[in-house]
Amino acid sequence: xxxxxxxxxxxxSGVDALNHVSLKINDGDFAFVVGSxxxxxxxxxxxxxxxxxxxxxxxxxxxxxxxxLKRRKIPNLRRTLGIVFQDFRLIPTMTVYENVAFVLRVxxxxxxxxxxxxxxxxxxxxxAHKAKAYPEELSGGEQQRVALARALVNDPQLIIADExxxxxxxxxxxxxxxxxxxxxxxGTTILMVTHEHDIVRHFxxxxxxxxxxxxxxxxxxxxxxxxx
Amino acid sequence: xxxxxxxxxxxxxxxxxxxNKMMSxxxxxxxxxxxxxxGLSVLASVNINKIISxxxxxxxxxxxIKDDSTDEAIKALETSIKQIKNVDKAVFYSKEEAxxxxxxxxxxxxxxxFQYTDGDNPLPDTxxxxxKDIEKMEDTTNRxxxxxxxxxxxxxxxxxxxxxxxxxxxxxIALAVVIALIIVCLVIISNTTRTSVFARRKEIxxxxxxxxxxxxxxxxxxxxxxxxGIVAAVAAFILTMFVYRGAASLIQDNYxxxxxxxxxxxxxxxxxxxxxxxxxxxxxxVIGAIGTTISTSKYVKV
Numbered sequence: 001x002x003x004x005x006x007x008x009x010x011x012x013s014g015v016d017a018l019n020h021v022s023l024k025i026n027d028g029d030f031a032f033v034v035g036s037x038x039x040x041x042x043x044x045x046x047x048x049x050x051x052x053x054x055x056x057x058x059x060x061x062x063x064x065x066x067x068x069l070k071r072r073k074i075p076n077l078r079r080t081l082g083i084v085f086q087d088f089r090l091i092p093t094m095t096v097y098e099n100v101a102f103v104l105r106v107x108x109x110x111x112x113x114x115x116x117x118x119x120x121x122x123x124x125x126x127x128a129h130k131a132k133a134y135p136e137e138l139s140g141g142e143q144q145r146v147a148l149a150r151a152l153v154n155d156p157q158l159i160i161a162d163e164x165x166x167x168x169x170x171x172x173x174x175x176x177x178x179x180x181x182x183x184x185x186x187g188t189t190i191l192m193v194t195h196e197h198d199i200v201r202h203f204x205x206x207x208x209x210x211x212x213x214x215x216x217x218x219x220x221x222x223x224x225x226x227x228x
Numbered sequence: 229x230x231x232x233x234x235x236x237x238x239x240x241x242x243x244x245x246x247x248n249k250m251m252s253x254x255x256x257x258x259x260x261x262x263x264x265x266x267g268l269s270v271l272a273s274v275n276i277n278k279i280i281s282x283x284x285x286x287x288x289x290x291x292x293i294k295d296d297s298t299d300e301a302i303k304a305l306e307t308s309i310k311q312i313k314n315v316d317k318a319v320f321y322s323k324e325e326a327x328x329x330x331x332x333x334x335x336x337x338x339x340x341x342f343q344y345t346d347g348d349n350p351l352p353d354t355x356x357x358x359x360k361d362i363e364k365m366e367d368t369t370n371r372x373x374x375x376x377x378x379x380x381x382x383x384x385x386x387x388x389x390x391x392x393x394x395x396x397x398x399x400x401i402a403l404a405v406v407i408a409l410i411i412v413c414l415v416i417i418s419n420t421t422r423t424s425v426f427a428r429r430k431e432i433x434x435x436x437x438x439x440x441x442x443x444x445x446x447x448x449x450x451x452x453x454x455x456x457g458i459v460a461a462v463a464a465f466i467l468t469m470f471v472y473r474g475a476a477s478l479i480q481d482n483y484x485x486x487x488x489x490x491x492x493x494x495x496x497x498x499x500x501x502x503x504x505x506x507x508x509x510x511x512x513x514v515i516g517a518i519g520t521t522i523s524t525s526k527y528v529k530v
Contacts, residue, residue, distance in 0.1 A: 049437070072441075079439035089434050093247055106440040108233050150438070 007057035035210035082151030086163035141172035241451025259460035262413035273402035417519035457516020
């Protein structure tokens with residue numbers, strides 16, 4: 001669960017990135033966060049990851065009060081999250097298998113568990129046959145699926161997808177969101193930042209529109225695919 | 229941290245040396261040169277200290293015994309001299325030995341001139357005394373001059389003072405040079421590894437996002453730095469062995485002054501092989517680990 005309670009962020013440059021934002025994303029939700037560039041979407045993500053601290057208000061993520069969370073405990077917070085970036089951010093010197101397994105190694109998971117969990121998650125995103133390939137040998141869509149597998153392998157409570165379709169073909173974008181929807185149906189909360197209105201209209205669901213650091217719109221709408 | 233995770237991180241450290249071989253080679257070369265500079269400076273300083281100590285050992289005090297002293301009194305004086313704490317040894321030098329030595333040192337004409345002295349030996353009996361600590365020379369000579377049966381004490385206090393000053397100045401310079409070199413090494417090495425860490429900053433960033441602790445991120449880099457440091461230390465040790473042996477034989481062959489001063493024994497490499505080897509290994513490993521720790525800190529903060 002993510003809860004923003006009257007949160008404001010002012011950067012040292014004096015820019016007000018968020019103004020008194022209150023927001024609650026419940027467990028199992030799927031929410032799109034939309035808004036123009038500079039609206040405050042990235043600040044929202046940075047707050048959830050505790051890359052930055054709120055100037056005012058409190059942020060709670062998966063039971064962690066981020067205001068009180070000590071720096072050395074940040075890895076504990078991040079282990080409850082899965083993150084998918086626009087630019088995939090895979091480690092180029094590692095194979096698909098190693099990129100996914102790496103997350104479990106970070107949390108000291110038993111070897112046996114790694115050996116069974118990683119191939120399972122890679123097969124979930126449809127890349128079992130590419131487990132030994134390096135990122136540079138994969139297409140953009142495939143790399144993003146590896147990033148999804150990496151976000152998923154730790155069985156996180158919340159997946160944050162920051163413009164996950166920004167660097168891939170439109171046709172493949174729908175595939176990625178379908179995958180995220182499938183993951184959400186299994187109970188994982190998904191927060192997807194995007195500026196692709198077509199995708200939002202197609203899938204529908206909860207839409208949070210941020211404009212000039214404030215929430216301009218937060219409602220659930222029906223998707224075009226539901227209407228069909 | 230589990231043993232399996234630690235083994236994984238060690239493996240990562242080793243493989244990344246190979247994967248980033250150009251940067252590893254650059255780190256190796258810089259560390260090798262740095263270790264050589266520090267190592268050779270320390271060895272030069274240790275040997276110069278030994279030479280100064282050798283010269284100090286040659287700085288004897290002459291205790292002139294009163295002419296009318298009996299054999300018993302001379303014997304008793306030896307015991308009194310040796311009871312002074314700073315006295316290393318005291319050797320009796322009779323007036324006859326002194327006379328013979330003086331005549332032997334003369335030219336033939338001078339010897340002929342002195343053969344008519346009818347055995348009238350004007351030289352006194354003496355004790356040649358070596359002191360342990362040259363800095364307490366003045367106090368020791370003062371104490372000796374008050375002993376029963378002592379006529380006078382001849383010591384070159386001025387020379388001792390010069391030696392003390394030389395030794396002290398040299399020690400300060402040597403220490404300053406070694407400390408400066410170590411700091412320079414750390415700065416150069418941390419900058420070199422920083423370049424290597426910077427090249428992998430994306431990798432480090434990803435590690436942070438998936439919940440890696442600082443320790444987990446740093447360990448492979450530290451292992452990498454330590455291994456490169458140890459390999460550089462081994463290479464530096466081998467090079468030092470050749471350079472030292474060559475330099476030592478060159479100095480001893482060309483600077484007979486060392487032999488004349490009685491300090492012909494620069495440390496032979498055989499005598500110092502273990503401390504030099506151990507010091508290089510420890511320095512290589514520690515500098516490698518510290519250098520990478522300094523350089524990774526900036527990128528690893530979660």
